[in-house]
Amino acid sequence: MTGQPAGGPPGRDRSGGGAHHDRITLAGLRVHGRHGVLTAERELGQFFVIDATLWLDTGPAAATDDLSLTVHYGELAEALAGIVAGEPVDLLETLAHRLVRACLAQPLVSAAEVTVHKPAAPISVPFADVAVTVARSRHDQELRDQELHVQEGGHTQEHTHGHAVVAIGSNIGDRLGFLRGAVRELDARLGVLAVSPVYETDPVGGPEQDDYLNAVVLVAAASPGELLAAARAAEQAAARERTVRWGPRTLDVDIIACGDLRSDDPDILLPHPRAQDRLFVCVPWLDVDPGATLVGHGRVADLVAALSAVPGAVAPRRTSHGLLTPHDLPGPER
Ligand SMILES: Nc1ncnc2c1ncn2[C@@H]1O[C@H](COP(=O)(O)OP(=O)(O)OP(=O)(O)O)[C@@H](O)[C@H]1O
Numbered sequence: 001m002t003g004q005p006a007g008g009p010p011g012r013d014r015s016g017g018g019a020h021h022d023r024i025t026l027a028g029l030r031v032h033g034r035h036g037v038l039t040a041e042r043e044l045g046q047f048f049v050i051d052a053t054l055w056l057d058t059g060p061a062a063a064t065d066d067l068s069l070t071v072h073y074g075e076l077a078e079a080l081a082g083i084v085a086g087e088p089v090d091l092l093e094t095l096a097h098r099l100v101r102a103c104l105a106q107p108l109v110s111a112a113e114v115t116v117h118k119p120a121a122p123i124s125v126p127f128a129d130v131a132v133t134v135a136r137s138r139h140d141q142e143l144r145d146q147e148l149h150v151q152e153g154g155h156t157q158e159h160t161h162g163h164a165v166v167a168i169g170s171n172i173g174d175r176l177g178f179l180r181g182a183v184r185e186l187d188a189r190l191g192v193l194a195v196s197p198v199y200e201t202d203p204v205g206g207p208e209q210d211d212y213l214n215a216v217v218l219v220a221a222a223s224p225g226e227l228l229a230a231a232r233a234a235e236q237a238a239a240r241e242r243t244v245r246w247g248p249r250t251l252d253v254d255i256i257a258c259g260d261l262r263s264d265d266p267d268i269l270l271p272h273p274r275a276q277d278r279l280f281v282c283v284p285w286l287d288v289d290p291g292a293t294l295v296g297h298g299r300v301a302d303l304v305a306a307l308s309a310v311p312g313a314v315a316p317r318r319t320s321h322g323l324l325t326p327h328d329l330p331g332p333e334r
């Protein structure tokens with residue numbers, strides 16, 4: 001059932017010699033998951049089988065016999081198994097993309113190929129296997145991410161069109177933990193491009209409640225439906241309850257904008273109808289995109305200036321918390 005990748009690393013020709021010919025293969029990883037379109041697939045689940053091949057230079061690890069200079073296949077297996085056992089998706093393609101992204105999140109890996117097999121798929125005709133394979137070089141993946149890199153609290157240098165802006169907030173329980181969980185969920189479903197610093201903010205609207213932690217995350221552009229699904233999945237993972245409007249919450253995930261896209265769908269209004277009034281959105285947004293504009297409202301920097309000048313306005317207070325754990329950071333220096 002498991003197969004070898006065909007030929008050399010994906011994207012070799014375009015990666016300017018960055019891809020390597022050595023590889024680590026993890027084959028036949030068998031994990032129970034609930035992916036699929038049918039209700040029965042979601043309820044009962046089934047076993048998925050994963051093959052992953054990672055291209056990297058094994059020379060430095062071999063020369064020093066040092067595990068930290070290669071990929072720990074045990075940790076890789078656990079990371080991939082966690083994704084398969086995690087949030088269900090409809091398509092094998094979606095799952096395969098998530099898994100490839102996790103492989104490329106390993107420092108040192110220049111390319112990866114993942115095959116997701118679904119040997120018990122609901123197919124009415126006898127069959128041996130059905131599988132989807134996704135192959136990516138790091139270079140390809142970065143191009144797909146509009147060449148924005150995850151930078152905590154940093155400024156993205158490149159143009160930030162082709163991304164969506166997501167605001168996250170929490171004011172109950174383990175606020176930081178909920179925000180970190182949101183970043184992980186958004187990354188798994190959409191791909192995170194940049195994460196702002198965390199701000200502590202006074203509650204705006206609603207009943208008397210505790211202060212919030214707020215941040216803004218840039219993710220790869222997606223359809224309004226995909227953005228909303230990711231927001232809801234993250235909120236559900238934090239056991240978010242909707243009782244009081246603007247009331248306290250473990251996690252709120254608002255889609256602020258996706259380029260110039262407009263949506264009148266009440267389930268996903270784009271741009272978010274109240275973003276322009278909210279310092280807790282606009283201030284962290286500027287951190288990750290200093291040149292940002294909000295469709296219909298102009299430059300975010302001007303919005304911040306105007307909102308800050310309103311009598312009684314309380315500025316968000318920047319904290320030293322980070323939302324990316326060391327494990328999430330790309331590169332060997334993480
Ligand atoms: N851009 C958007 N991002 C997130 N949810 C949205 C968006 N547009 C509409 N909604 C819908 O708004 C509804 C209420 O969302 P929620 O309870 O999170 O509101 P809220 O966060 O309390 O208030 P606010 O919308 O002012 O931030 C949800 O059903 C959601 O589908």
Ligand SMILES: Nc1nc2c(c(=O)[nH]1)N=C(CO)CN2
Nearest residue numbers: 169201202203204212246280
């Ligand atoms: N400070 C702060 N206030 C809020 C927030 C929030 O995230 N931070 N979210 C709200 C509804 O989305 C309402 N009020």
